[in-house]
Amino acid sequence: MKISLIDIGSNLTHDSFAADRDAVLARARDAGVSRQIVTGADLASSQLAADLAAAHPAVLASTAGVHPHHARSFDASQREGLAALLLRPGVVAVGECGLDYCRNFSPPDAQRTAFIAQLELAAGAGKPVFLHQRDAHQDFAAILEEHRARISRGVAHCFTGGRAQLEDYLALDLYIGVTGWVNDERRGGHLREAVPHIPADRLMLETDAPYLLPRDLVPSPKSRRNEPCYLPHIARTVAALRGESLEALAAATTRNATRFFALPEVRDS
Ligand SMILES: [Zn+2]
Secondary structure, eight states: OOOOEEEEEEOTTSGGGTTTHHHHHHHHHHTTEEEEEEOOOSHHHHHHHHHHHHHSTTTEEEEEOOOGGGGGGOOHHHHHHHHHHTTSTTEEEEEEEEEEOSSOSSOHHHHHHHHHHHHHHHHHHTOOEEEEEESOHHHHHHHHHHHGGGOSOEEETTOOOOHHHHHHHHHTTOEEEEOGGGGOTTTOHHHHHHGGGSOTTTEEEOOOBTSOOOTTOSSOOSSOOOOGGGHHHHHHHHHHHHTOOHHHHHHHHHHHHHHHTTOOOOOOO
16 A cells, blocks of 8 residues: 655755755655645745745645744734735645744744734634744743634644643644654654654644754665655654554544645545
8 A cells, every 4th residue: 555644844945955856846756745734934935835835736735934033023014924825725824933942043022922923813814823842832832822712723843742741732732743853762752752642633744854854764865954755764663653554654644634734635646
């Protein structure tokens, strides 16, 4: 049986894909990645992601949002720009948005303001949210709790936490996005413990390419650049941790992503 996976976090507008994006898309398709959700991280990349999705509507959809790193530049005109993008058919979620206190590239108060504004944008547009959180769990959960009732669906993208954080996110009725962090023996331990406890109807998969190249690929690729074609490798790891077959995991995660992003059903070729 041929698997069909959806990469819910692919930074395909990244410069590192400029020279060979079509080859990257072809490799992903050949590997069984039938669709990708292209992540927008600021207004400019969200516009590029929307254009890319419009050029490949059967394979790509996109998100529109401002990453907490760029929150200091978020203003009314950016909000208008995101709102306009959300009217386009291939733009299926608001994000990535959230809080990142790891290096505070933007001041925390600016991050909270931009996060709340984007939650309100999602509520108004009736779109799900693609959420980023790093070293900011308490504030992140508190803000979400306040706005949760008005948001249709949310996914904690690149979830790296353990059991306790997972329980908090499930209590907020979030979906959980798992990346190749799970393939990292050094720092993925808590995540590996949590993965078997993610309900089957809440789990989705992502590469976060070009970031987070899985550390245990054999043979180790010459380039450090991650690609969506490695998603099946991540899926195999997640399936093994959960004691499931790759086929069952692929079917469940693809169903979840299709529903979450309200994508048209995949026509199997
Ligand atoms: Zn992120």
